Amino acid sequence: MVFSDSLNFTSAIELIIAPIGLKGEIVKSDSNVSDTKIEIEDDDSIRTNSGSDSVISEEKVTIRKSERIKKEDKATNTEPEYFIQANRAESKDNKRVVDTPHVESDIAIRPKVTKEQIHNLKVPIPIEMVRANLDGIKDDFFQRLLVRYSGTDVVPDGWIQGPNGDGVQVVYGSVCDNSWHTMKATGTLPCNSEDALQLLANRDMVPHFDDMTKEIRLLEQLDEHTEVRLVSCKGVMFTTPRDFCVITSVRREDSGRWLVATRSVEYPGSLQDRYTRALSFISGYVITPVRNDPIICEVAIIAHMDLGGHVPAFVVRQLGLSSPIDLIKSIRKVVEKQAKTAKKL
Numbered sequence: 001m002v003f004s005d006s007l008n009f010t011s012a013i014e015l016i017i018a019p020i021g022l023k024g025e026i027v028k029s030d031s032n033v034s035d036t037k038i039e040i041e042d043d044d045s046i047r048t049n050s051g052s053d054s055v056i057s058e059e060k061v062t063i064r065k066s067e068r069i070k071k072e073d074k075a076t077n078t079e080p081e082y083f084i085q086a087n088r089a090e091s092k093d094n095k096r097v098v099d100t101p102h103v104e105s106d107i108a109i110r111p112k113v114t115k116e117q118i119h120n121l122k123v124p125i126p127i128e129m130v131r132a133n134l135d136g137i138k139d140d141f142f143q144r145l146l147v148r149y150s151g152t153d154v155v156p157d158g159w160i161q162g163p164n165g166d167g168v169q170v171v172y173g174s175v176c177d178n179s180w181h182t183m184k185a186t187g188t189l190p191c192n193s194e195d196a197l198q199l200l201a202n203r204d205m206v207p208h209f210d211d212m213t214k215e216i217r218l219l220e221q222l223d224e225h226t227e228v229r230l231v232s233c234k235g236v237m238f239t240t241p242r243d244f245c246v247i248t249s250v251r252r253e254d255s256g257r258w259l260v261a262t263r264s265v266e267y268p269g270s271l272q273d274r275y276t277r278a279l280s281f282i283s284g285y286v287i288t289p290v291r292n293d294p295i296i297c298e299v300a301i302i303a304h305m306d307l308g309g310h311v312p313a314f315v316v317r318q319l320g321l322s323s324p325i326d327l328i329k330s331i332r333k334v335v336e337k338q339a340k341t342a343k344k345l
Helices: 009-014 104-108 115-119 127-132 134-150 193-200 203-209 313-318 323-344
Strands: 025-029 047-049 056-058 081-085 155-165 168-175 178-189 213-223 226-233 242-252 258-266 283-289 297-306
Touching: 115 134, 127 134, 127 213, 127 258, 134 178, 134 242, 134 258, 134 283, 134 297, 155 323, 168 323, 178 323, 193 203, 193 258, 193 283, 193 297, 193 323, 203 213, 203 323, 297 323
Parallel strands: none
Antiparallel strands: 025 081, 047 056, 081 242, 155 168, 168 178, 178 297, 213 226, 226 242, 242 258, 258 283, 283 297
C-alpha cells in the first residue's frame, strides 16, 4: 500500500484485512436476515479496552435513524436470503459431523447463546463461542457490515466526506465510545462482481494488491464459506508489525451483491513473537453489480480497527486518508492484468 504525506495510519493499516476465498452452492434460506435487517436500539454503549499485545474490546452496534441514507443503501429487505451454503456431512443418525481438530470433550462444552447475547459478544470473540453459534455469529457479522456500509451508526451525522480521486470516494467518521475512526472507500472495478470476489477472496493474491500484507494463513475452516485467518502485516518505519486473528465469511444476496465480513477472534496458539495483536471491530467488502453493465462492479472497502500498542503521533500525522484510493487503484491494475492474461489463453 502506498503512503502519502497525509496518510492516516489507522486507515492505512485497516485495509489489510482481505476477504476469504470460499466456494459453495447458492441456496435459498428461510432466514429473514437477507440484506440484513437493522433493529433500532436505544442503548448506545460501546466499551473498549486495549493493550500492547493483548486487546479485548466489548462492543455494541449503535443504530441511529438517519434520513441522509438513500433508500437503496438501507440494509433492510423482507425477501428471503441467498447465501453460500456449506456442504455439511451427516452421520447415519442425521447429526451434523463437525470437522475440527479439537477433541470431542471440547466440543461438548461449547456455550449456546441467544441472538441478543451474540450481538453483545466482546471482541475478540472466543472461538468456542463461534463454533457453537456459527450461523448466528455470521448473521451478526453481516448485519454489522451493512449498518456500517450505510453509516447509520456513524456519529453524529453519518459519514464525513473525505478525499476523492481516480473515481474513488473516501468517507470516514466516529463510532460512539470508540477512539478509533472508521472509514469506507468506494470505487468501480473493470470486472463483474463474481470475478471481483474471486480476486479479493484469494489469500495468495492479497499481497499483490496490498503491499502492507506480508502473508495470510488459514488456521481453521469453520464451514465452506467461513474461515479463521491469521493476517501478518509489515511494519511501518520503526513500529512493531501488527497481526490480526480474524473470522471472515462470505454471503451472496439475491440482488447479486456479495458481502465479505471480518471480525477478530480469540484463537489459542495464534499469538506470534515480535508482533502486536490488533483488532478488527468490523471490516470487509461490499461488492455490487452495476446495472446494465455486466463488466463493471462497485466495491466498497469498510474498515474499523484497533491497532493496539502505541503509535507515535508523528507517524499518524504523516499518514492520511489517500491510502484507500491507492488500494483500489492497485486492485484495478491486477484485474486488468488478469483480463489480458485470459485473452491470451
